[in-house]
Amino acid sequence: MGNNIGLIDRLKVGLAVSIAKSVTFGVRSLKLGAASVMPGAIARKMEPRLLQLLSQQVKYGVILVAGTNGKTTTSLLLKEILERKGFRVAHNSTGANLENGLVTALMESANTFGGLNVDYAILEVDENIVPKVLAPIQPQAILALNLFRDQLDRYGEVDSISKRWTTAISSNSPNTTVIPNADDPTLSYLGQQLSQKVVFFGLNEPEKYLAEIPHAVDSIYCPNCGHSLDYEGVYLSHLGEFNCPKCDFKRSKPDLDSSEWSQILVGLYNKYNTLAAATAAKVLGVDETTIRETIPTFQAAFGRAEELEINGKKVRILLSKNPVGTNETIRVITESNDKTTLLVLNDRVQDGEDVSWIWDVDTEPLVQRGGTLIVSGNRVYDMALRLRYSEASLDSKMTLIVEEDLKMAINKALEHTPANETLHILPTYTAMLDVREILTGKKIR
Structure with missing residues (x-):
């Protein structure tokens, strides 16, 4: 984290970033778009290791935020919490969450010579590329929000994604902290298999259970043995309080008591987003007072x-x-x-x-x-x-x-x-x- 890169690499990064910034200026001046992807694509052609070389310059480390729903809202709340503490934070705020978008976001915070002077980088990552970016980024923390069916024509079923995540994260740096959703069976199980430090978030408010399991349910089978899970209750889709009657798999215990926390915006899904960001901030060493003071002032991202x-x-x-x-x-x-x-x-x-x-x-x-x-x-x-x-x-x-x-x-x-x-x-x-x-x-x- 915050490593200096060699002179030759610095020159390569500086040239790539300088040209990419010129492209950004031209695109925005001509009102052709937000230039959230193209600069990164051009810069990576010039220096394929750019994601790694920029990530190495982040002082305290990169936080990856992955999952089907809630990435943008959670990332913005975490960013506001860190900024309230005086940290400088880079973030792919446009939502461009593939490799070119990640590079573009980091370059936005870099100077013309490719120097990146930020304390943290919060990067929303498309769930399908998590295995590809872990090695070059070596994140300090991975926030795993949820896994639902989304764009089946591109991604396939939830189980295939969770298996790729488990393989990639388990072989990643032992210094990475993983923050999964305890209420999601696939992510709860994922966290239980890892050797890295794992801190869970989730709800413990039975009064908010749904009356029945909805049709849009993706993962109600035990990820360990395949048997149907027993649910005490569900909050949304397959997220809830569960255990397997056949093996010893059960829901992990969240770090925070959700009943003691207010939430941002409307909807139960935003309670999850709030708890995810609050848990991540706590892992990063932010005091609880700062976290609680930030929540009521939060403004929604577009849409x-x-x-x-x-x-x-x-x-x-x-x-x-x-x-x-x-x-x-x-x-x-x-x-x-x-x-x-x-x-x-x-x-x-x-x-x-x-x-x-x-x-x-x-x-x-x-x-x-x-x-x-x-x-x-x-x-x-x-x-x-x-x-x-x-x-x-x-x-x-x-x-x-x-x-x-x-x-x-x-x-x-x-x-x-x-x-x-x-x-x-x-x-x-x-x-x-x-x-x-x-x-x-x-x-x-």
């Missing part, structure tokens, strides 16, 4: 429970890109008194081209409560069919509006939203970018 005021009406954007995440955003909506919802489904590369996941979403509670549901996106009719299918089995007074044009869909949704209510928008990733551009006039790329 993650972000709240806007448009034409005098409140709008809340809840990123919904897989079954578990969408079920949780639906839970947030149905617990409110708001009756207007816009669902935007895209199938671009960043979203995952397989949209069959919407049939694992429990849309019935949303449909059953009635109100106005507007659907849009380039797979608008798939989403409309999913809602109609739910309606067919329910006594619902839902009003469904199908609108291919997203701008018109947003306008209609605002028109149907009473002044004293909030319009909830549930978009997939690229749809969220489009929605924000229409609402704010600012492009995020």
Whole structure:
């Protein structure tokens, strides 16, 4: 951590970073995008070891944040906690979480000569590349949030990812601290297999259990012997209190008592994000007072429970890109008194081209409560069919509006939203970018 690199390597890094910064300046000056990936791609062509050489310059170390849901929110909270203590922190805040994006983020904090003067780097990492980046980065800590089905056309099932994680992490530096979600059976088991220091986070609030296990459940079998797990209760998807009746595998004990902690933003998933960041901060030596003082002041990242005021009406954007995440955003909506919802489904590369996941979403509670549901996106009719299918089995007074044009869909949704209510928008990733551009006039790329 914070190692000096040799003169030759420093010259190579300096040249690569200097050219990449020129590219960044040109792209942003011409308003061609955020330049969150291209500079890293160019720089890595010039020096393939750039991720390693930049990571070595981070004074106290790199924290990798991996998982299906919650990476951006958790990373931002952890960043704010560390900055409150006066630390300088690099972070891939644009969400570009593949190798080129990681390099670009580190270069953002470097000077023209490639020198990186930061205390920590918090890097959100796509779950599929965790094994590839562990060796060059040698992180101080790995925060493993959860593993759910997400973009099956790209990643495959949860078990295949968890096995790759276990193999890669177990052979990584013994100085790395691993912080897994105790309530996720695959991650709880992963933590129990490691020789490194492991600190768990999770919930211990039985009053928040779901009434039943939802359809969008991914991992209810014992990762040790394959037998069905016994659940005392579930919080969301397969996250909960569990044990295996056949072998001795059971849920690990979290470090923090969740009932004693408030949370950021809305939704139970944000309680997990809060506990993950708080546990990581504690591992890094931050005092509890600083952690607790940061939580109430936290502001949502774009699209993650972000709240806007448009034409005098409140709008809340809840990123919904897989079954578990969408079920949780639906839970947030149905617990409110708001009756207007816009669902935007895209199938671009960043979203995952397989949209069959919407049939694992429990849309019935949303449909059953009635109100106005507007659907849009380039797979608008798939989403409309999913809602109609739910309606067919329910006594619902839902009003469904199908609108291919997203701008018109947003306008209609605002028109149907009473002044004293909030319009909830549930978009997939690229749809969220489009929605924000229409609402704010600012492009995020």
